[in-house]
Amino acid sequence: xxxxxxxxxKRLTIYDLAQIAGTSPSAVSSVLNxxxxxxxxxxxxxxRITRIAEEQGYAVNLQASVLRRERSxxxxxxxxxxxxxxxxxxxxxxxxxxxARDLFPVVTCTRREADLEFAAARxxxxxxxxxxxxxxxxxxxxxxxxxxxxxxxxINLDLPGSNMPSVVSDNFTGxxxxxxxxxxxxxxxxxxxxxLFFIGGRAYDHNTRERLRGFMTAHQEAGLSVPEDRIIMxxxxxxxxEAVMDELDLPDHSAIxxxxxxxxxxxxxxxxxxxxxxxxxxxxxxxxxxxFAALMQENVGMAQxxxxxxxxxxFDLVDHPPEGAPQIMIPCILRPIENGEEVPLRS
Amino acid sequence: xxxxxxxxxKRLTIYDLAQIAGTSPSAVSSVLNxxxxxxxxxxxxxxRITRIAEEQGYAVNLQASVLRRERSxxxxxxxxxxxxxxxxxxxxxxxxxxxARDLFPVVTCTRREADLEFAAARxxxxxxxxxxxxxxxxxxxxxxxxxxxxxxxxINLDLPGSNMPSVVSDNFTGxxxxxxxxxxxxxxxxxxxxxLFFIGGRAYDHNTRERLRGFMTAHQEAGLSVPEDRIIMxxxxxxxxEAVMDELDLPDHSAIxxxxxxxxxxxxxxxxxxxxxxxxxxxxxxxxxxxFAALMQENVGMAQxxxxxxxxxxFDLVDHPPEGAPQIMIPCILRPIENGEEVPLRS
DNA sequence: ATGAAAGCGCTAACAC
DNA sequence: GTGTTAGCGCTTTCAT
Numbered sequence: 001x002x003x004x005x006x007x008x009x010k011r012l013t014i015y016d017l018a019q020i021a022g023t024s025p026s027a028v029s030s031v032l033n034x035x036x037x038x039x040x041x042x043x044x045x046x047x048r049i050t051r052i053a054e055e056q057g058y059a060v061n062l063q064a065s066v067l068r069r070e071r072s073x074x075x076x077x078x079x080x081x082x083x084x085x086x087x088x089x090x091x092x093x094x095x096x097x098x099x100a101r102d103l104f105p106v107v108t109c110t111r112r113e114a115d116l117e118f119a120a121a122r123x124x125x126x127x128x129x130x131x132x133x134x135x136x137x138x139x140x141x142x143x144x145x146x147x148x149x150x151x152x153x154x155i156n157l158d159l160p161g162s163n164m165p166s167v168v169s170d171n172f173t174g175x176x177x178x179x180x181x182x183x184x185x186x187x188x189x190x191x192x193x194x195x196l197f198f199i200g201g202r203a204y205d206h207n208t209r210e211r212l213r214g215f216m217t218a219h220q221e222a223g224l225s226v227p228e229d230r231i232i233m234x235x236x237x238x239x240x241x242e243a244v245m246d247e248l249d250l251p252d253h254s255a256i257x258x259x260x261x262x263x264x265x266x267x268x269x270x271x272x273x274x275x276x277x278x279x280x281x282x283x284x285x286x287x288x289x290x291x292f293a294a295l296m297q298e299n300v301g302m303a304q305x306x307x308x309x310x311x312x313x314x315f316d317l318v319d320h321p322p323e324g325a326p327q328i329m330i331p332c333i334l335r336p337i338e339n340g341e342e343v344p345l346r347s
Numbered sequence: 348x349x350x351x352x353x354x355x356x357k358r359l360t361i362y363d364l365a366q367i368a369g370t371s372p373s374a375v376s377s378v379l380n381x382x383x384x385x386x387x388x389x390x391x392x393x394x395r396i397t398r399i400a401e402e403q404g405y406a407v408n409l410q411a412s413v414l415r416r417e418r419s420x421x422x423x424x425x426x427x428x429x430x431x432x433x434x435x436x437x438x439x440x441x442x443x444x445x446x447a448r449d450l451f452p453v454v455t456c457t458r459r460e461a462d463l464e465f466a467a468a469r470x471x472x473x474x475x476x477x478x479x480x481x482x483x484x485x486x487x488x489x490x491x492x493x494x495x496x497x498x499x500x501x502i503n504l505d506l507p508g509s510n511m512p513s514v515v516s517d518n519f520t521g522x523x524x525x526x527x528x529x530x531x532x533x534x535x536x537x538x539x540x541x542x543l544f545f546i547g548g549r550a551y552d553h554n555t556r557e558r559l560r561g562f563m564t565a566h567q568e569a570g571l572s573v574p575e576d577r578i579i580m581x582x583x584x585x586x587x588x589e590a591v592m593d594e595l596d597l598p599d600h601s602a603i604x605x606x607x608x609x610x611x612x613x614x615x616x617x618x619x620x621x622x623x624x625x626x627x628x629x630x631x632x633x634x635x636x637x638x639f640a641a642l643m644q645e646n647v648g649m650a651q652x653x654x655x656x657x658x659x660x661x662f663d664l665v666d667h668p669p670e671g672a673p674q675i676m677i678p679c680i681l682r683p684i685e686n687g688e689e690v691p692l693r694s
Numbered sequence: 695a696t697g698a699a700a701g702c703g704c705t706a707a708c709a710c
Numbered sequence: 711g712t713g714t715t716a717g718c719g720c721t722t723t724c725a726t
Contacts, residue, residue, distance in 0.1 A: 011498060013703055024713045029705060039706095040711055057496030062473040063414045064703035067718050072410075083435030092429045095456050099463075104470060106453050109442050116446075123451060126409040149404030151358060238638070265638045272642050272687045291585070291612045292639030295619050340619045360719055371697045376721060387695050411719035414702050 012058045021045075021052050028053075032060060066128055075318070076124035077107045077133040078117055084261055086288050089307045090135060090157070097311055103130075114138045118146070125150045131318050133157050140164070153321060155314050158305075159206055166327045167313045171207050174303040174332030175214030175257070175287060181336055182255050182285040183222055185300040190253045190281055195219055195226040197248070197256040200241055200263030201233045208233060208259060211287060215257055233259075238266035245270030253281040255300075261288040268296060289335060294342055301336040359405045368392075368399050375400075379407060413475055421451045422665070423471035424480040427459045431608055433635050436654045437482060437504070444658055450477075461485045465493070472497045478665050480504050487511070502664050504657065506553055513674045514660045518554050521650040521679030522561030522604070522634060528683055529602050529632040530569055532647040537600045537628055542566055542573040544595070544603045547588055547610030548580045555580060555606060558634060562604055580606075588613030593620075600628040602647075608635040615643060641684055648683040 014028040021028065023045060030036040031049040052058075066072045075098050081087045091107045098105035106124065110117040117134075121143040124132055131153040134140050140154075140161030147154045148163070160166035179196065187193050198215050201208030212231065219226050232248075234240050241263045258264045264286050271282065282298050289304035309330045317328075336343050361375040368375065370392060377383040378396040399405075413419045422445050428434045438454045445452035453471065457464040464481075468490040471479055478500040481487050487501075487508030494501045495510070507513035526543065534540050545562050548555030559578065566573050579595075581587050588610045605611045611633045618629065629645050636651035656677045664675075683690050 011703095015703080025703090026705075026714080027712060029703095033705080035705085042711065045711085057493060059469060059472045059493075059497050061414070061475065061703050062470075063410045063419075063475055064718090065705075067408070067410045067414055067720090068703080068705045069718085081435075082429050082439045083432055085430055088428075088430030088435050092456050092458075096458070105455070107455075108452070109439050109454075111439075111443070122406060123409075125406045128408065128410050146404060146406075150406050268639065268642055290639055292615065292637055292643070295615055296639070296642070358719095362719080372720080373698080373722080374696060376719095380721080382721085389695065392695085408719050411702090412721075414704090415719080415721045416702085 011061070012056055013061070017049065017053055017056065017058060020056070021049050023049065032058075033065075072128040072130055073103050074127060074129045075103045075105055075131050075133070076121075076127075076129035077105065078110050078120050078124070078135060078137065079107060080110060080112045080136040081262075082109050084288075085290050086261070086305060086307070087135070090311070093307055093311050094133065094314075097315055101315065110137075112136070112138060114142075118142055121146065125152050131155065133314055134161070134164075135159075137161075140166075153318065155317050157310065157314060160327050162325060164325050165317050165322055166325070167310050167317070168207070168327065168329060169305045169310070170329040170331050171210035171287075172214040172217075174305075174334070175211035176218045177214075177332075177334050178285045178287065178301060178303045179215045179218035179257055180221070181301045181334065182257060182283060183218060183224075186253070186255045186283055189283065192253070193222060193224060194251075194253070194255075195224045195230055197250075197254065198226075198231045198233075198259065199244060199256055199267060200236060200259035202235055203233050211257075211259055236260055236262045238262060238269070241266030242270045246273075250274075250282070255283040256285075258284055258286040261286060261290045261293060264288075264290070264293055268293070271298065294335070294337055295340045297340055299337050299340070301334060304333045304335055306330050306333055358408070359403055360408070364396065364400055364403065364405060367403070368396050370396065379405075380412075419451075419475040419477055420449065421453060421474060421476045422478050422480070423468075423474075423476035424452065424454045425457050425464055425467050425471070425482060425484065426454060427457060427483040428609075429456050431635075432637050433608070433652060433654070434482070437658070440654055440658050441480065441661075444662055448662065457484075459483070459485060461489075465489055468493065472499050478502065480661055481508070481511075482506075484508075487513075500665065500668060502661050504661060507674050509672060511672050512664050512669055513672070514657050514664070515554070515674065515676060516652045516657070517676040517678050518557035518634075519561040519564075521652075521681070522558035523565045524561075524679075524681050525632045525634065525648060525650045526562045526565035526604055527568070528648045528681065529604060529630060530565060530571075533600070533602050533630055536630065539600070540569060540571060541598075541600070541602075542571045542577055544597075544601065545573075545578045545580070545606065546591060546603055546614060547583060547606035549582055550580050558604075558606055583607055583609045585609060585613035585616070589617045592617030597621075597629070602630040603632075605631055605633040608633060608637045608640060611635075611637070611640055615640070618645065636682060641682070641689055642687045644687055646684050646687070648681060651680045651682055653677050653680055 014025045017028045018025045028049050030039045031046045036046055077094050079087045079091050095105040108120045110120050117137050134143050134156050136158040140156045141163050144154050144161050144163040154164040156166035160168050245267055258267050283300050285301045287303045289302040361372045364375045365372045375396055377386045378393045383393055424441050426434045426438050442452040455467045457467050464484050481490050481503050483505040487503045488510050491501050491508050491510040501511040503513035507515050592614055605614050630647050632648045634650045636649045
């Protein structure tokens with residue numbers, strides 16, 4: 001099997017294979033890329049070529065192949081993070097769905113840095129991606145403009161852009177329903193209603209704004225007005241939100257709407273420290289889902305974004321490019337929790 | 348800026364640029380790839396070419412470029428999962444470190460499916476990766492053989508192989524120390540010592556075996572013998588381990604060594620359900636770290652794998668290929684927890 | 695200081 | 711049924 005010594009590395013080509021098999025490069029090419037039936041190459045030759053390729057450990061050079069064909073069958077994705085459930089699931093499912101469609105996925109992680117996002121998008125275009133999924137980007141339109149010029153199809157995911165189609169969660173409805181749930185629970189558990197705290201995210205972030213709108217709507221419905229100082233948007237970083245919590249003067253009974261599991265890390269750390277000073281009447285709900293966070297005592301529910309539905313829509317848009325730059329909304333899945341155990345939603 | 352309509356998609360080449368600039372393709376090429384100083388091209392021309400490329404939204408075709416040069420500067424990685432802290436961090440840090448070295452990272456997720464792992468490795472080789480990091484693969488040697496034949500350097504990560512260099516956690520020591528910690532805690536909290544349960548993983552999995560060895564060693568040191576039925580290795584899946592826990596007849600005071608955060612998901616779900624039947628004297632420790640799991644009441648500590656150290660070693664091996672197939676061990680970081688709060692390790 | 699031209703490994707149209 | 715050949719877009723000698 002392993003014929004090379006691994007260091008010399010003069011890679012085998014179809015010319016080498018043709019020579020060994022005593023045939024022509026084009027025969028080898030068509031046999032190895034599956035177009036040989038319509039070239040009416042004999043089964044005998046096809047078999048021999050396949051066997052030799054196998055024996056020699058041949059691997060086609062896709063750079064050369066892609067250069068020559070007109071389609072690359074490569075699809076790109078940029079994501080801000082891997083290490084949380086939401087984006088991790090997006091990347092993982094995207095790859096699986098791409099492969100199921102016989103496309104080659106390449107995902108790259110850009111850490112919410114605008115310049116890196118753009119540079120990565122540029123690199124992917126240079127590698128001839130046919131389409132590019134831009135997830136949670138801080139400046140999606142800049143990427144959209146560039147890709148349009150290069151003739152590359154872009155779909156924005158999670159955070160919308162204005163010049164390319166976007167698939168986003170219905171953050172408004174998700175947040176409104178989650179807020180309703182929290183309000184219902186404090187009423188049941190504490191026998192009274194009061195405005196919640198909103199913690200995490202950034203005022204200029206589209207999703208944060210939408211969620212805040214849902215949060216406010218649910219309060220209005222309940223006849224509650226939210227004091228300004230209960231809305232605290234100092235980003236997503238756990239450390240920052242932990243500090244925010246430590247400084248916060250929480251009433252004996254209070255409840256929090258946490259805007260992402262990343263922020264929640266900080267919130268719960270602070271919460272747990274507080275517990276030692278005696279039991280506090282605290283409840284929270286969180287946008288986004290995490291399996292361990294779902295088991296925390298004070299958690300009354302999580303709004304999970306429907307990753308599968310979002311990606312199905314993304315691939316639908318890839319296959320059927322729409323006019324203009326529509327923004328498609330995907331409902332979230334509300335997952336209520338009672339005493340650290342997930343319970344079915346009753347409507 | 349955006350000159351194309353995005354659908355026509357006849358991509359701009361250096362020939363187009365040369366024509367517009369009234370110069371030759373080779374001038375354009377050398378200006379755009381930075382080799383123009385040593386070709387002594389005038390600043391004026393260089394500037395003009397750069398400007399025109401910018402204006403036209405030109406993006407180099409790296410398939411053609413890579414085909415021609417001798418180095419691709421592409422490094423590949425396969426990982427089993429994205430959506431947990433350990434592998435998420437590996438993928439994310441790998442990308443950052445590759446970029447810092449001016450390499451193009453391509454990571455792909457293979458879901459612990461042996462055939463997909465091999466197919467993905469093959470695809471990456473076809474895309475001309477210079478080296479390939481094979482993370483947590485079920486059959487690393489099969490990939491190693493194939494890549495050796497293709498002249499591609501392989502480094503195994505997390506799970507070792509026998510034909511290529513490997514970087515793995517010191518699972519034995521990590522597990523031994525974690526087991527010691529749990530034993531110390533039950534003694535302090537319950538006033539007695541007894542053998543722990545070992546839950547999760549597979550008997551044929553290298554890391555599981557090493558951890559079990561550490562687990563047994565710590566018990567021996569303490570003069571405890573572990574009944575066979577306390578060692579339960581039915582894989583990593585949360586559902587399976589939840590079922591395992593439900594069937595388990597746990598004594599009033601007991602403690603568990605959980606072999607991965609993925610298995611822990613199931614364990615804690617079952618644990619929480621149990622809590623309702625009254626307080627149980629339960630403690631656990633877990634191999635691998637998760638920010639939310641670190642806050643659970645019964646958790647006495649987690650053994651975190653040192654991802655940065657592992658990847659530094661990986662890139663070191665990429666830069667300085669060793670003789671043979673050494674197996675390099677990286678110590679884990681023990682993170683003790685008291686009452687849902689991380690505490691510094693005292694030695 | 696710049697251009698012409700060969701060729702990287704592959705595909706596909708065309709020839710036989 | 712199978713071989714020959716002309717590029718794909720770029721890099722890189724070599725010539726001027």
